[in-house]
Every structure is written in C-alpha cells, then in structure tokens.
Amino acid sequence: MVTTGVKRALGAAALMVMLGGVARADTITVYTAYEEDEAAAFLAEAKKALPDVEVKMLRLSTGDLAARIIAESGNPQHDVLWGFAVTSMVDPRISGGLEAYKPVGVEAIPARFRDPGDKWFAVTGYMAALCVNKERIAAKGLKMPKSWADLTDPSFKGEVVMPNPASSGTGYIQIDSLLQMMGEEKGWAFLDALDKNVAQYIKSGSKPCNAASAGEYAVGASFELRAIKNIAEGFPIAMVIPSEGAGNELEANGLVAASKNKAAAKKFLDWTVSKAAANAYFSWKAIVTIPGGTMPDKFKAAGLPEDVSKVLFPVNFTAAANDRTRIIETWQKKYNR
C-alpha cells in the first residue's frame, strides 16, 4: 500500500509540474513586445517597486504577440498588455479586449500619446534610423547618406535593404510616414525612386540593420535602438536619422478587461507611468513621453540629438492603422516583392 501511496504522490507531483504550478493571489501575467533585454531591465525595476506583486512576463515580437492575443481573445490569459505597438493596439480585435483605465499620474503623458477612450497610453516609442556600414561605403566609394532622398542616388543601387512592410511593423511605419509626410501622390513617386535602389525588403524590422552591420549591404533601414546596440557591440556602422523626419511608432500599455486580478494589474500599470519607471525607460529608449531621467551618453555618441522631438515626424497613428491594408496591397502590387 505504501508503494501505491508513493506512486500517487509522484503522479500528483508530476501532474502539478505538467500543469505549470498554481497561480498565487497577487500574480499577474504581462504580455510584452519590448525587446527581451530592455523588458528584463524594466521588469527588474518593477519588481523592486512592487514587492507584493508577482509579475510573470511573456515576451514575443509584435506580430507573434498580436496573433496570439487575437487567437486567445475568447479566453484571455494575460492581465496587462505592456509595450505594444500602437498601430497594432488600435486593431479593434485587440483594443476590444482592453478596459479603460487611467493610471495615477497618467496626466504627465501628453494627450496625443493617449487613447481618447483611455484604453491605452503610450510611454515609450522607437523611430526609424538608417544603419550605414562605414567599411562598405568606403570600399564602394559612396557618400555618407543624410536622408531618405540621398538613398535614391543611383550610386546606392543594390546597396540598400529595408524591412518588408507586409511582414514588419517597422517597415510599414517607415513607408507610411513618408506617405503621410509627402502626401500619397508624391510619396508613392518617391518610394518608386527609392525602390530602384533597394536590394531586398527583409521580412523583419531589425534584420536590415544586422545585414548592414555584417557588411552584406551598405545601408539598412531599421530603428534607432538596434543601431545604437550594434555600434556598442563594435560593428563599423554609423546611425543616420533621416533628415526629412523620422517615422516612429509608440509602445502602449493597457488593462485587459478579462483580468481576474485587476487590483494588481492596476498597480503595475500605475508603476509604468511612475518616476522610477521613467528613469528605467530613459536608459533604453530614445522616445519617452513622460518626464524623468536623461539620455545616456551612448545614445548621444551614436548621433541622437538630446531633444529627439526635433527629428521626429508627427505620425498620425490612427490613420496609419486604418490605411494599413490598402497601403500594403498597393505596395505589393507596385513593387511585386
């Protein structure tokens, strides 16, 4: 009989392991699309500030996470959506699962970075940046580009890589900001000219910078953090913020309506707009919408101006989200890529 008891206990223990443990009362699950290392740094700060809340974090890329949230929408598994691209957040299948909540101190965020219905608020963001391989442009005798327009020069033919807007949010925001900036007619004409020099549209927002860093191509259009990191890593690249104004994307937070632990989830969201959080954001993010902290020296060394608002193009995010399907279809038809 003893052995049966032992067997049962073992079986129960195995079942517990298989089913992934039992949730504690103040445990919340947070889904985030922040890059893994910045998410880990922010989370460490959050745990310091909220010792009584256990935060379980799942990090996936924006596209993977959006697909997962939509598929789970019948029975959501998370309490908080954190650091998630606004142009995906406004998708009714995702914002529909959120509940209006105004965290303590949310007024510090300018109103244009908040949902009018209070379902989400954006505290951080990222912007378009070009990674230029110094070794390769020297070898090919190219001029260091300063703008998108410089990349249309015939000398750059086959040396530019961009993210594919059909698969990458970064890619979409790059072309959409140009279309918003120039108006669609001029904008498409400009993209036509740019397209002649593009060697390939890579299906990820960060890979073009990695390809330029590896010396596969001279210029990779990507976003600022990837450029800064690759410079710090030692790759012979320079970061160029296009002088026309950089397209950008905001990363927003929101409360999941189906959350079973809203008190703890709200505590976490309150923290995301706190001074302590702002300080953590500033050491990783070029775009922070709340006051606090200062830009780290490596950002400045990489070429970011202290006041980034001067180089940012004021993107209309709602329009960007609404136009997405139409613009991507037009883009695919025109360039057949």
Next chain:
Amino acid sequence: MTAAAHPGEAPAPTGFFSSDRFAGYLLTAAVLLPMLAFLVLPLSAILLYSLRGPGGIGLENFTHTFGAPRFWTLVVNSVVMSVVSTVGTVVLAYGYAYGLARAKVPFTGLWRIVALLPLFAPSLVQAQGLILLVGRNGVFNRFLGFDIDIYGFWGVVISNLLAAFPYAFLILSAALAVADGRLYESAEALGARPLRIFRTVTLPATRYGIAAACFVSFTLVITDFGNPMVIGGDFNVLATEVYNQVIGQAQFGLGAVIGVVLLLPAALGKIIEKRIARKQHALITAQSKPLVIRPALGRDVAWSAFVVAVGVLIISVLAIVIVASFVRLWPYNMTLTLRHYEFDVQNGTAPIWNSIFVSFASAIAGVALAGLCAIVVQKVRTPLSGPLSLMAILPSAVPGMVLGLGYVLAFNAAANPLNVLYGSFALIIILNVYYNHSQAFLITSTSLNQIGGSFDEASTMLGASMTRTLGKITLPLIWPTLLGVGVFYFMRSMVSLSAVIFLINPSTQVAAVSVLQLSDRGAVNQAAAFSVCIMAVVVGCLALVRLVLVATGHRNITLIR
C-alpha cells in the same frame, strides 16, 4: 496501451475480446481518438477562419486570394522551388544512404550522425551559417575573392536542401537497411552488371521509401517560411505569404486560405502513396538471407568520396557558426573569446532543462503514437485505415504557425474540456508529437513495408492472434527503426519553434525560444552560442542512450537506422 484511456467502452466478453477484429478496432481507436482531438480539432479551428470574411461566412477570402495575380505568381514560385529542392534532396540523400548501406564506407556511424546534424541545429543557425559562408560579405566573397550573391531562388533551394536532407535520409536509410541477399546473388549469378542490378532489384524495392522521401521533402519545403525569409531576398513563396498575412498583418482569414491550399500536396501525396504501396513488394520474407556487403575497392572509394563530400558540406555550414560563436566580432575582429557564452537572456540556460524534459517525453509519446499509427495502418486493416493514413501524413502539409494558432484556438476555448492542458508542458509535448507525426509515421511505414506478409501469415496459421503476431514478430523486426524515430522526435523537439512559440508561457519556456529572444534583440552571436549548447546537449543525450544500449548488451543496434 492506450486502451485504458477509454473508460466508456464496456468490458467485452472474452471470446470477442480475443478476436482480431475487436483488437483491430481497439488499436485503431487508440490512434484515431487522440488524432481527432489533437490534430483534426485544432486544424479545423484555424482553417474555419478561411471562411470568415469581412462580410460574414462565405468564400470571400478564397475569391479575394485567387483573384489576385500575385497569388498565382506565388503558387508558381512555390511549386518550382519545391520541385527543384525535392529532386535535389532525394537524389543526394539516396546516394548518401545507399553509400552507407551498400558499400564499405569507413566511420559509418559518424556519417549517419552528420546526416542528421541539420535536424538538431535551429534553422536560424543554418541560415546564418550559409550567409557567413556564401553571403555578400561571407568567407567566399570576402576572403577568397568570389562574387556570389546568394539571396534569392538558389539561396532558398540550397538552404532547403540542407534542411530536408536528414528527413529524406532517415526514410531512405530505413528503406535501404534491409535487403534479401538471395535476389542479389541470383542477379550476379545471371551475370547482371551492378547498374542493372540497381535498376531492377534495388530501385523497385525502395520505391515506397523514395515516394515517402519525396513527399516529406516537398511538403517540408513548400510550408517552410524560415529559409525564404532569411535568404530568399525578394523571392516570395506561399509560406512567406502566410507569414505576411498572419504575423505581419494579423489577417487570419487570408492566411488560412493559403493554409488550405498548402494541404493539397498532402492529399495528392496520399493518392500516390496508395498506388506505390500497392506495387511495392516486400524485401524480407521468411526465406530471406541478409545481404552481405563484400569489400570492392573501386566502389567503396567512390561512395566514400561522395559521402565525405556531402558530409563536409553539411558540417561546414554548422562549423562556421560554431567558430563565429567563439570569435569577438566576426568578420571584423577575429580574436577568440567566450563572451558570447555569458547568456544574459531571461532564465539563462535553465530553459535547456525544460527542453530536455519536453523532448524526452515527446520522443516516448511520439514513438508510441506515430509508431502505433503506422502499425495500425500497415498491418491492421479496417475501413478506417484509409482516412487514418491521410490524417497521419497531414501535419507535414501544415505550416507550424497555422498548427500552433489552431492549438490556441482549440485548447484555450472555455468550452473544450481539454483546456486544462492549455499553458502546460503536456500540450507542448502533444503538439511536438503531432507536428512531427508525418515523418515519424512514414519512417516506420517504410520499415514495415520491407517486411513481408509471409511472417504474419505463418504466425497466424500457427494460431497466434494478431496482437501476438505484432508483439512477437513485427515489433522485434522494427524496433531499431522505432528507436530511430525516438531520436528523431527528441532532436526535433529540442529545436523546433514555429508552432511552439504560440503555446509557451512564462513558466514553460523552452530553449528554442531563448535562441529566438537572443536573435530578436540582435544578439546573433549569443543566439549561435546558445544553439551550440543545445547541439552539445543533444549529442550528449545520444551518447548516453548509446551507452545504455551497450551496457544492456545491444551493441549492434544503431541509434539511427
């Protein structure tokens, strides 16, 4: 073995219970029920999206997709690329397997493991290896003065050749493992030349294996989006379009339409399989003598050269990544360092332990379910055998992300009693079993098809029941193959990602996800280093199993048949 899982069945009277018919249906149910729950249900859940358009239920998504000229370009791209990759893969893998089975090539065991290397290297590593080797700034161009541009059609074909090679090899190796020595002796006695013997004896005897290898390679490359994404440049295929729709734009409906289109090759493969299986004659019968390979210098040197050439190609792609993982900043700063092995990713290297547990469990469950499925389809004839064998090979026609999202839809639903599994390792293990089911099923089937019916007949005539025949005759003959299937499952479960990514949660992180996290955040070299650790673990586990085999007196059993 899973019979106990159906408490609904009333205890049958002893006479009926022992009857072959009843046992046949019981075995069929043991395979069919989990398949309905864990394959058909999730697939239906996601494919139903293809009927959900902006204007309600209907064929809108289909007409929209089929009406676009872009779609037909993608179909042509996909088919041409997949045919070229498949032919290349099967020819190379057949030669490799043939060389190892039918000539005296030194270090056979080593070359078998080399053939499987691409299986347990995360696909990310292989694409990276190819770019480091033959990219625009790769070794050939930068250091050896070539001017290769790998991105595009040929890049995809080459990376797919590498990726599909081990699958084709495993099947063809099972097909070539056994042969009836008498046939070869009489052919030689009749004065037939080697080429003629190959054409009239070897080739017909392995036709089921060849067809299965073609099917597996074709469905594998036509549904894979990883390689075209990394090395395809602007060469787009149907699978990358599924990725664009589902991950890029969260359009499940349009993605599901292409998912449905990709099922066609599986249906086609099923028809071909049936025709070929009918013509296949068994190689091993009760009177067979094992084929003894006698040394022949010219032949052995030629095949050794071929095997070494292919093997070195496979090794070099991985070796360069391993070397790069020990270098400070490839290709700019070549000083050696261990800094990429200081993993600062979430949970560090702990997810590797989760992966070992998950992979080991997947191997056991996979051998049991896929192996039993093959036995039921090949040896137990019931009216359900046909539909069962179609379902068995269906998973290879499904892109991983489609199956993964199907699992979310099916098992996260509050109405599904199985939803207790959601968020657990158990569901990840089950997903691994069914995601890799086709290959495991076909490897086992190929092996079963080499065993003649005369064994079964003899056994039955001597009064043995079907279950006894299976236990006493069939299992002992194919258990080395089943061991290989277990190894296959273990390797695949250690690294496959595209489906699993939708099921992991903060408590069930596996190693392949860590690799993705590192690569996503740009730490490419750390990602490679992490992959090297995974590969080392797999090799270590193989060595351990080998030790156990030797210690228990099974020295002659190879892990990979």
